[in-house]
Amino acid sequence: MIELFYAPTPNGKKISIMLEEIGFEYKITQIKLNPEGGFSKGEQFKPEFRKISPFSKIPVIIDHDNNKEVIFESGAILMYLGEKSNKFYEQKDRTKINQWLMAQMGYVGPMLGQHHQFHRYNSGKDKWGEERYFKITKTIYGDLDERLGQSKYLAGENYSIADIATFPWIARHDWHDIGLKNYKHLSRWYKFISNRPAVEKGYDCLNTGEKIPEIKL
Numbered sequence: 223m224i225e226l227f228y229a230p231t232p233n234g235k236k237i238s239i240m241l242e243e244i245g246f247e248y249k250i251t252q253i254k255l256n257p258e259g260g261f262s263k264g265e266q267f268k269p270e271f272r273k274i275s276p277f278s279k280i281p282v283i284i285d286h287d288n289n290k291e292v293i294f295e296s297g298a299i300l301m302y303l304g305e306k307s308n309k310f311y312e313q314k315d316r317t318k319i320n321q322w323l324m325a326q327m328g329y330v331g332p333m334l335g336q337h338h339q340f341h342r343y344n345s346g347k348d349k350w351g352e353e354r355y356f357k358i359t360k361t362i363y364g365d366l367d368e369r370l371g372q373s374k375y376l377a378g379e380n381y382s383i384a385d386i387a388t389f390p391w392i393a394r395h396d397w398h399d400i401g402l403k404n405y406k407h408l409s410r411w412y413k414f415i416s417n418r419p420a421v422e423k424g425y426d427c428l429n430t431g432e433k434i435p436e437i438k439l
Contacts, residue, residue, distance in 0.1 A: 224248040224303075227282040229255045232331065232390035232426060233296045237281045239424030240300055241392075244307035250427060253280050266364070293384070300383040301353075310382045318377040322384035326391070328364040330366075333358045334391050334398070342397050356399075357374050363400050363408060370407035387417050394436045402435050412437065 223243060228234045228250045241248045248311045253271065256264035265271060266278045274292045275282045283299050285291040285306075293299050297420070300323065304311025311319060337355035340348055369376060392412055397404040402409055415421055416434045425433040 223286045225251055225284040225286060227251050227274070227284075228427070229253050229266075229280045230339070230432070231255070231280070232334075233279075234391075235390040235425055235427075236296050236387050237299050237303075237421070238427035239282065239390070240303050240310070240383065242307050242420035242424035242427070243386065243418075244303060244397055247309065247420050252428070255280070260311070263288040272275050273411050288358065295327075297323055300387055304383050310380075310386065312380060312382070315378055315380060315382065319382045319384050322382075323387055326384065326387040330362055330388060331391055333362060334394070336437070338394070338397055341399070358411045359398050360400050361397075363402070363405050366411075367405040367408040385415060390425070393434055396438065401438075403414065403439055409437055 224235055224246050225279070226241065228238060229252065261323045264300050266275065266280060272278055274284070279294070281296055281299060282292065282294045301311065303338050333355065337359045340351040340355050345352065357373070358389045374380065375381050376388060387411070392402070403411065422434060425434050
């Protein structure tokens with residue numbers, strides 16, 4: 223059984239979606255974060271959580287079927303679960319999958335996260351920051367759209383952990399104000415993944431009725 227230390231953020235949703243996709247038994251231990259993203263108040267800073275998450279970040283998993291193995295960092299967790307389940311991380315495609323997964327971890331997620339901070343949480347406080355990360359987010363949408371015009375999924379013709387990692391960040395498109403509808407190939411990919419039953423269930427793993435945001439026309 224997998225224990226998932228979770229909050230309903232894009233990084234948390236990556237893992238709940240993956241667990242639903244591979245059909246593993248899991249339970250959720252919810253970690254309540256500081257909603258402003260500051261370095262105080264949130265449960266992720268408690269000493270007992272820092273014992274398993276050295277950077278005070280979610281998600282973390284404990285694999286109770288594997289000597290209580292602890293894995294932190296969402297990309298590493300996806301790789302671990304992909305290897306353990308032998309799903310969505312095919313050996314023949316791993317070089318490409320790893321590249322697109324690392325692109326999400328090192329670029330797509332962090333840059334969209336900064337856009338959230340300046341554009342949504344602190345709108346009007348820093349014009350330079352808002353304009354910078356709006357522009358970067360728009361570039362990311364364009365780059366992903368270009369890739370998906372060449373390939374059914376990010377790493378090729380097969381759905382993989384690279385798609386699972388990237389999808390929850392694009393699912394916040396209504397925060398971005400970029401206009402997902404303007405990106406034909408990215409929209410096609412988004413709609414297709416949105417309709418996967420495991421994605422719908424993993425997105426609302428807390429059973430609060432949370433829906434995957436639709437593309438605004």
